[in-house]
Amino acid sequence: MTKPEHIAIIMDGNGRWAKSKGLPRVAGHRAGVKTLRKLIEHAVKLRLNAITVFAFSTENWQRPEKEVDLLMDLFISALESEVEDLHKNNVKVTFIGDRSAFSSKLQNSINQSESLTINNNGLSLNVAANYSGRWDIIQALQSVASEIKSNTLAIDEINELQVASKLSLANHKDPDLFIRTGGEQRISNYFLWQTAYTELYFTETLWPDFDSTQLELAIDWFSNRERRFGKTPEQVAQTQNQ
Ligand code: FPP
Numbered sequence: 353m354t355k356p357e358h359i360a361i362i363m364d365g366n367g368r369w370a371k372s373k374g375l376p377r378v379a380g381h382r383a384g385v386k387t388l389r390k391l392i393e394h395a396v397k398l399r400l401n402a403i404t405v406f407a408f409s410t411e412n413w414q415r416p417e418k419e420v421d422l423l424m425d426l427f428i429s430a431l432e433s434e435v436e437d438l439h440k441n442n443v444k445v446t447f448i449g450d451r452s453a454f455s456s457k458l459q460n461s462i463n464q465s466e467s468l469t470i471n472n473n474g475l476s477l478n479v480a481a482n483y484s485g486r487w488d489i490i491q492a493l494q495s496v497a498s499e500i501k502s503n504t505l506a507i508d509e510i511n512e513l514q515v516a517s518k519l520s521l522a523n524h525k526d527p528d529l530f531i532r533t534g535g536e537q538r539i540s541n542y543f544l545w546q547t548a549y550t551e552l553y554f555t556e557t558l559w560p561d562f563d564s565t566q567l568e569l570a571i572d573w574f575s576n577r578e579r580r581f582g583k584t585p586e587q588v589a590q591t592q593n594q
Pocket of ligand 1: 363364365366367368369381384385388405406407408412426427430431479534
C-alpha cells in the first residue's frame with residue numbers, strides 16, 4: 353500500500369460541532385486540539401513522514417475579536433502542554449506563515465517548540481498559522497526579486513525549482529494527500545503552488561469527530577488513486593513494471 357509522505361489538513365467544522373451540542377464555538381476548537389493530539393499519536397504509530405495542519409489562515413483575523421483572542425490563547429496553552437510529549441515522540445515542530453503578527457508570548461511559545469524539537473527526525477508536524485497560499489507565493493517572489501536586484505540571479509534563471517525553493521516547507525515533498533473535514537470542497541487559500549498534483553480528499557466529518565479510523569480511510573482512498581502526473585495510464589503502468 354502506498355502511504356502518503358506528506359498530508360496537508362484543513363481542520364474544518366469545530367464551530368458547527370460545538371453548535372450541534374449547544375456549546376460555544378471555543379469548545380469546538382478545544383475539542384479540535386484533542387483531535388489533533390490523537391491524530392498525531394496515530395500518525396507517529398503509522399510512521400508517517402509529515403503532516404501540515406492549517407491552524408489559522410490570514411483571513412481568520414476577520415473572525416469576531418473574542419474568537420480570535422480565544423484561539424490565540426488556545427494555541428499558547430496547547431503548545432505549552434503538548435510540546436514535551438511531542439518531543440518525547442521524536443516529532444519535529446515547524447510553524448509556517450507570518451508569525452510577526454502574533455503576540456510576543458505566542459511567538460515565544462512557537463520559537464521554543466521549534467528549537468526544542470529541531471533535531472528530531474520522526475514525524476514532521478508543520479503548523480500553518482497566519483499563513484495563506486498567496487502570501488507564500490508573494491514572499492517567494494520577493495525573495496527571487498531581491499536576488500535579481502543583487503545580481504545573484506538572472507531573470508532567465510527563474511524556473512519552477514527556483515520559485516519552489518523559496519516557498520515555505522521547501523525542504524518537504526509537496527503534500528501528496530490533502531484532507532479537508534467539515535464538508536466544504538475548496539482549498540481556501542491553503543497550499544496553492546504545492547497542491548498542483550495533490551490528491552484531494554473531502555469528508556463531511558466535522559474535525560472534532562475525525563479519528564484514527566477516519567485517517568486510515570483517507571489513506572486507503574489515497575493508496576487506491578492512480579497518480580499520473582500528466583502521463584497516460586499506460587505510461588504509468590510501464591514505469592511501475594520497470
Ligand atoms: C476551523 O473550524 C478551525 C479553526 C479555524 C481552528 C483550528 C485550530 C485548532 C484545531 C487548534 C490547533 C492548535 C495548534 C496548537 C496547532 P471552524 O471554526 O471554521 O468551524 P465551522 O466551519 O464549523 O464554523
